[in-house]
Amino acid sequence: MKKTSLLHKIDFLLFGWIINLAYPQYYRPKYGYQKYYILFFHFLIPQKLFRLNPKINWPVHFTSKIVAPENIKKGVLCDPGDNPGIYIQANNGIIFGNNIEIGPGAKIISSNHDISNFRKHILSKPIKISNNVWIGANAVILPEVEIGENVIVGAGSLVTKSIPPNSIAVGNPCIVIKQKEPYSEDFSIIKFNKRISKEFKGFSK
Template sequence: MKKIIQNIFGLRKDVGINFYIADFFYRRILRQNADTPWAVHFTSTVYFPKKISRGKNVYPGDSPGNYIEASNGIVIGDYTNIGPNVGIISANHNLIDNAVVDTAAPIKIGNFCWIGMNAVILPGVELGDFTIVGAGTVVTKSFAEGYCVLGGTPAQIIKHLNKDACSQFSKTKYAN
């Protein structure tokens, strides 16, 4: 019965029906994250969802406690996971006038990335494919080459990943 309901309504198989019930209550009745066209955890906040471009199987804000601000735009690649309490902030306030929001390049997060719990990604950052951002990491600059593990504050590369192994994984596990 559960599979029939999932197929009819296009529900994801990796979350329970209770997630969708809470999402309906908070988004449709209480109007929290009402403009977001995908299901969002009731403790997460997504600002400017229309400025978020997301790939296959990506649902920004589906983990608890996410804060996603996309006024300058956010692009997220296929099969990227965003952990709990992650902050993705695409704009800063002007240093002189807090009422003014400074423009910046959009945040770009590649395919098959993993953003760990309590990580923060700041304006203009670009992360290449297969970038893992460790828990609690603050990403202040770009790592466009990808295939790495980031950690620390500010973020730095703590490990490089094997490109061939990553490519093979993506081809075998997620072949169309």
Template sequence: MFSISYLVVNKIEKIIQKIKWDNYRSFFKYCGNNVIIDPTCTILVPDNFSIGHNSSISAYTVIYSAYGVEIGNNCLISSNCGISSINHIINSANRVNDPKDIGQHCKPVKIGNNVWIGMNACILPGITIGDNSIIGSGSVVSKNVPSNEIWVGNPARKIKEVII
């Protein structure tokens, strides 16, 4: 009895999540075809978020696209990643109280085509990741990543080229 009830409730939850995400995608700046976004993801300011064809975002990833986040075609973003286009200022006295300064530290994030971002990676504001690049699990990307490179670590650094 318990297992049948669980299966029914689980199926209903999946249907509700699919309806929620189908509706949510209508708020994106752009959403390509065949995009898969796990229902547990959070996308803040979705009207500044773009994602290309055949891309996917896995569970518990958080994207803060206040100043724009653009994800290209054929991208794989693993679970529990953080991508943000917004940051706080350094001066602690003004960190919360001076909203006019916040724009100085906020920049859009651009992720190229065919990019793979590993689990628990963090992409900071203003970062561009070039086509065909790979970001290793747990990496903190604080510098732009050229095309066709593999970057890992905290802070992330190049370890090798991607062979195409």
């Protein structure tokens, strides 16, 4: 156990400060979540050196694509695009809460093309995804959808309408199949990789 702890500390000392500097919006447990050297070689170098999603201030997998990241607002324990094959299009804005997991291959699309002119996008309300949400692999979330707190969206689901809080929803089209028990993780015991800003203090306590 001491050996593992020491390795984690060395990893943070060698690579953690670089990750914190390069990704100002990366908030995760300081130890035991993702090794910093993996973030450095598998995420930071493709993003910053090879210019794959270079303007994004959190880790994005080199096989994922984020369009209009300037229209994304996100919380802590949330790094949209950190799994393989994710596509996020935020032309109309996407608001992510805290503690959100997005499975490989998921698609989140905030604006549709105008059917009379494919070069134009239709203006609409932003997508909103609340706290403690898990979006399964290959799920697709379409414009104007709002997902409430404490929701699981099943793998492969097509989400065309908003989902209420405390729900498990699956299918094409996605529908609620059962209620979900309250989320129970104690965030107050997490030691984060950097100081949490004031706007997230209430969530992490």
